[in-house]
Amino acid sequence: MKLGMIGLGKMGFNLVLNLLDHQHEVVVYDVNQEPRQELAGKGAIPSSSIEELVGLLPAPRVIWLMVPAGETVDQIIDVLTPLLSPGDILIEGGNSNYKDSIARADRLRKHGIHFLDVGTSGGMEGARHGACLMIGGDKEVFEKVEPIFRDISVEKGYLYAGKSGSGHFLKMVHNGIEYGMMQAIAEGFEVLHKSPFDFNYEEVARVWANGSVIRGWLMELTERAFAKDPRLESIRGVMHSSGEGKWTVENALDFQVPTPVIALSLMMRYRSLEEDTFHGKVVAALRNEFGGHAVEKK
Amino acid sequence: MKLGMIGLGKMGFNLVLNLLDHQHEVVVYDVNQEPRQELAGKGAIPSSSIEELVGLLPAPRVIWLMVPAGETVDQIIDVLTPLLSPGDILIEGGNSNYKDSIARADRLRKHGIHFLDVGTSGGMEGARHGACLMIGGDKEVFEKVEPIFRDISVEKGYLYAGKSGSGHFLKMVHNGIEYGMMQAIAEGFEVLHKSPFDFNYEEVARVWANGSVIRGWLMELTERAFAKDPRLESIRGVMHSSGEGKWTVENALDFQVPTPVIALSLMMRYRSLEEDTFHGKVVAALRNEFGGHAVEKK
Amino acid sequence: MKLGMIGLGKMGFNLVLNLLDHQHEVVVYDVNQEPRQELAGKGAIPSSSIEELVGLLPAPRVIWLMVPAGETVDQIIDVLTPLLSPGDILIEGGNSNYKDSIARADRLRKHGIHFLDVGTSGGMEGARHGACLMIGGDKEVFEKVEPIFRDISVEKGYLYAGKSGSGHFLKMVHNGIEYGMMQAIAEGFEVLHKSPFDFNYEEVARVWANGSVIRGWLMELTERAFAKDPRLESIRGVMHSSGEGKWTVENALDFQVPTPVIALSLMMRYRSLEEDTFHGKVVAALRNEFGGHAVEKK
């Protein structure tokens, strides 16, 4: 198929290469010229504006958006809307909040434009060689572009999830689970680290990645990380987060679902952003007040 | 090699079949006659007592213990000790507490008997077709029986972990991580379950098992479980535990390692064993006392 | 002073009695006739409509709203706004979300009407005999009605907290702390309950309420609850919640503040609303898949 890709960052860039591998024609656009040119050298059709990109696509147009979640998505949709025609299909593959996706689908529906919200997992490697895709929107629309999803995902690696929002909802929960799994692995290695044994963490990750109950891609990545830096001495344990773990917890609270593990994974990330904590000061001060326990002075 | 296997439960039985596949000669014993006879029919050498099993093995003997962790292990070691000779090798593959394993290695060392503590992961399938093994004890002893470990594990699926106790320590932490991962997955599915969407959980687990960041064996098993019972309506959410998650938390406390995710995974299991809770009654009663909020009567 | 009270539920009713004790004149209104009449018998001035209540107050009017948080507050404000004059003061004493209070203050400011958001703590007893009040809004407005706050609160029991929203923000966090404290007390008593000792919980609560580090009103209420039902056998451990604990956690997530204790207190409440859990089913099913562990059938 011929389709457009707007947004050529880490993920979008790799998705284009992946699409080209599968004989799709891809018209590409990004605010930065560099990735456009680089992809042109690999067979993509560059465009220097969204208008040009739209003009280069046959009707009904298929355009994949792969830009940072949030306002940027809405800004581009605002630009695109008057340029598109009824029947065109907009695929939004970023880490958007599913509530935004529902609103966007509603907004575009009024213009006759179809909208699919696609949660994309598998990291940069997946984007390049076989992703995992969770797709929300109208089923007939999904079916029209299913060949694209089939081609760029691993086998069994794409799913029509349901109505608008369901794709990004699944991706949100996927990331919530990911937070919990990563924190579980990380806690385990810290227990090893403080134990009286002298483990080789790369070897431990390797054996756990092969045949154990906890084997999986995250454990393979753990092995890879330790292969590069056996005790992770070069990096700091600061755990940033984008937004999907937080949204998972917020939705869990709305649904009254207890999610202690996902919530705590998120909170330990927030804790890691603090050098010192105000709650720690309060507890230390209280211990001093009632028990005369020494406080550590700054 | 020729070796003995004591304990022919789910795991030991499968390990024997696995060993037989790889042309090892296995003398088997269990308190129950049935699995002995069944394995005899598949090429194992049955024995009707521990004494007979020991007598059927050439020196230096290699005996694998695969019995329930705890007192049973010590009872069998007490029976075995006088029957064995210096240089014999005892492999203990159960889910034993690593502190017990250190004590057992010390105890047997006085008799010249070698002891290897082996954490065995991969479930029944792994035991049958390729396990994941974490091995603690003297390295020279490990090397003498390394061919056994190599044959019955998946590729890269066995590790000499270090001194006595390190094998079972690794398995303990592995299970701690497993608790956290399982709870993370389970929380995610409960969020799906209470969401406004109508997901097919088997399909969700399948797509997450293929290409996603959270892919791995646990996700494949999740798919399998939903394939059998699409909404798990036939079972109760009671989460039992053996002991390794608890030991992981206890050791984390001893090492002053914060392990919120593993600890909460364990505590949610304990919570699932309670129909009603005393802490819930106290909170409900307090809300009634200060705010006049209604309590639910029994 | 002469003021109006709209909302004569548990809290509003007691506040009126408290105001009457301190020689304030109170015009009262509630959709239900009964509490209006009952309070009329105790010295309050009943009114049969909001219009009548407004008409009975001298300018600048002071009206205290004590109705359920949420839409009801906005509905009454909508009714009141055209009836009030610039310079009138509206005091909102419910458990409102502080963001709503900020919006309401802004909305009323356009009409020249002053708005104070008042977090009210101390339960029904406090409302009756001496409350704890956290007040947000313009300081000059606060000062005009400060005598009211002084009279109906315990000594040192009222605080001008800052700009609009700060009163309800403080109350929100107060309730978050309350959730954590209650859960801590409740967990402690469950540990006692499952211990090998045979404690008399009323006596334990009494001794902890007298001289201990954890003494305070909640412990006194714990003693009272056990005095009525020594082992809380008549009630179920279902822990409902209004909204302030949830808001505290949501705000903590927005501010990236780790609040594990408040979050878990809330999640254990949600857990108590479930008879059986979907997450429990998933974990049980997974244990069965990999380890052959028995599941409990429904």
Place this chain on the structure above:
Amino acid sequence: MKLGMIGLGKMGFNLVLNLLDHQHEVVVYDVNQEPRQELAGKGAIPSSSIEELVGLLPAPRVIWLMVPAGETVDQIIDVLTPLLSPGDILIEGGNSNYKDSIARADRLRKHGIHFLDVGTSGGMEGARHGACLMIGGDKEVFEKVEPIFRDISVEKGYLYAGKSGSGHFLKMVHNGIEYGMMQAIAEGFEVLHKSPFDFNYEEVARVWANGSVIRGWLMELTERAFAKDPRLESIRGVMHSSGEGKWTVENALDFQVPTPVIALSLMMRYRSLEEDTFHGKVVAALRNEFGGHAVEKK
């Protein structure tokens, strides 16, 4: 009564003053000469050795031990045992593990020596002016020395808790609750600290200490701490712990009681002891592996 006090640290010293206030005769001993002399100047009878202290007491002797929990207690009991006679009463008022107290009571019983385990709460102020005491041991023994407990505790502030160990068990759980309460308060203040409002924390603590649901001694101490240092800028948020919170969690795990709040309070203390964390490094490294997210270099 006439009794001996061994251990004149912060707590023991204050208890002696408290006893003297109530006309008890107290023979005092400590390895340090200074507090002995200081107390002699206030009416206590100093002794320069445990032997001398024992010799100065009439039979049946009553001796209160107030020394650091752990080995020191056993060492002093070993010194005391041959010096004491059947019928003598040893009161152990430290923060001992209740299992040790059970063992000590058993050990001393063989010599005919009575043992009471006394959990002492209320901090240094309580020790000086009115403590909270939880007492385990034989009831008849308790009754013999009840006047002592009555005199040095606040009204209703002592409890015969039950058989040996129950006093220290109650104190352990008391401290577990204390951890949870303190963390709840501390989290609340951190939410205030990161909020868009500009609160005066001393004033907030004061209003919450007067009339609110969460009023109590800990909130009064919070007010006191903020009075000394309005934003706690002089101290670090390092939260040390003795052992009772940890024991509470360990016992909860043994009894299969979920105690998320107490456990997390403890784990946040451990987290505060770490400058950087190994679990944080693992998560950061994993995020980099799959998503190319930047890690912070050391």
